[in-house]
Amino acid sequence: MSQRIVVHGGATATIYSYDSPVVPTDAPLLTAQNYGPDEITVTTYWGAPYLDGGWHVLGSCTIPAGTQQDLYVGDSAFFHFKADATNNGSQDTEVGYSM
Numbered sequence: 001m002s003q004r005i006v007v008h009g010g011a012t013a014t015i016y017s018y019d020s021p022v023v024p025t026d027a028p029l030l031t032a033q034n035y036g037p038d039e040i041t042v043t044t045y046w047g048a049p050y051l052d053g054g055w056h057v058l059g060s061c062t063i064p065a066g067t068q069q070d071l072y073v074g075d076s077a078f079f080h081f082k083a084d085a086t087n088n089g090s091q092d093t094e095v096g097y098s099m
Contacts, residue, residue, distance in 0.1 A: 024077035036065030038089025
């Protein structure tokens with residue numbers, strides 16, 4: 001499964017998220033693809049804004065335009081997981097992910 005989204009210059013957008021309210025689930029293995037033209041930073045989180053402690057960072061990586069990166073998704077099961085992409089430039093940049 002793959003998905004694409006445009007992240008506006010200087011903005012942050014959630015490119016993937018899931019909620020598993022009954023049973024914690026292992027986060028999927030995700031690869032982020034930066035189609036350009038600007039560099040992006042992708043951060044993975046577990047938790048939720050309404051839970052004690054909010055979102056907790058699992059990992060973060062910077063992905064140059066035209067490249068892809070496997071994302072760190074942890075080694076535990078989570079009820080809530082998300083991946084956010086921050087556009088480090090000023091132009092709209094297309095970002096995709098695959099599982």
